[in-house]
Amino acid sequence: MSSVAEGGCICGAIRYRVTGKPTNSMVCHCQTCRRVAASPVVAWVTFPTAQFQLLQGHPTAFHTSQPVRRTFCAACGTPLTYEHGDSVGFVDVTTCSLDDPESFPPTHHSWLSHDLAWVRFGDCLPTFQEWRHEPAG
Numbered sequence: 001m002s003s004v005a006e007g008g009c010i011c012g013a014i015r016y017r018v019t020g021k022p023t024n025s026m027v028c029h030c031q032t033c034r035r036v037a038a039s040p041v042v043a044w045v046t047f048p049t050a051q052f053q054l055l056q057g058h059p060t061a062f063h064t065s066q067p068v069r070r071t072f073c074a075a076c077g078t079p080l081t082y083e084h085g086d087s088v089g090f091v092d093v094t095t096c097s098l099d100d101p102e103s104f105p106p107t108h109h110s111w112l113s114h115d116l117a118w119v120r121f122g123d124c125l126p127t128f129q130e131w132r133h134e135p136a137g
């Protein structure tokens with residue numbers, strides 16, 4: 001299935017397009033995403049970088065740690081992307097900056113070890129204390 005979806009920030013300065021199927025879709029409970037978005041959790045969808053295309057505007061980038069580069073709209077503040085130095089070739093896009101987040105439902109929750117006590121989902125999706133790809137056992 002070849003699909004095209006677009007998204008952008010709330011003020012409209014930045015627009016982007018993603019094509020094809022995401023390689024991952026999850027809700028992150030980590031303290032860094034929480035602070036960056038000032039939100040209890042942040043949902044992300046992952047695409048190969050080649051399937052992410054900026055259509056309009058220039059996101060501002062900063063690093064929350066040495067390998068992690070995040071972008072946002074400097075005009076309105078909407079968080080847009082996340083890239084990790086260990087995952088070259090992939091970009092995470094904030095699910096809720098897409099025009100139709102319903103098209104990208106998450107499959108799991110990550111970083112429950114950082115979770116706020118008052119966050120309760122009840123969606124029955126798998127949860128992981130850290131990253132999903134943590135070593136088995």
Ligand SMILES: [Zn+2]
Pocket residue numbers: 009010011012013014073074075076077078
């Ligand atoms: Zn904006």
Ligand SMILES: [Zn+2]
Pocket residue numbers: 028029030031032033034111
């Ligand atoms: Zn996170």
